[in-house]
Amino acid sequence: MExxxxxxxxxxxxxxxxxxxxxxxxxxxxxxxxxxxxxxSQFFVITRKHSLMVIKDRLKxxxxxxxxxxxxx
Numbered sequence: 001m002e003x004x005x006x007x008x009x010x011x012x013x014x015x016x017x018x019x020x021x022x023x024x025x026x027x028x029x030x031x032x033x034x035x036x037x038x039x040x041s042q043f044f045v046i047t048r049k050h051s052l053m054v055i056k057d058r059l060k061x062x063x064x065x066x067x068x069x070x071x072x073x
Contacts, residue, residue, distance in 0.1 A: 046054065
């Protein structure tokens with residue numbers, strides 16, 4: 001007996017697109033456009049050391065994003 005993969009199941013589901021469309025147009029931009037998003041591409045494994053680096057970068061990005069938001073007001 002052959003079972004479909006996780007990706008095949010998600011690709012066949014019409015609710016997957018609805019789920020992302022329901023969040024509004026261009027929600028993930030500018031980092032990831034909806035047309036560039038791939039099911040399963042968000043799953044990855046990194047070491048603890050690298051995860052701490054990602055968190056630090058994320059905090060820097062949030063500070064910069066908030067600074068840009070204040071400038072546009």
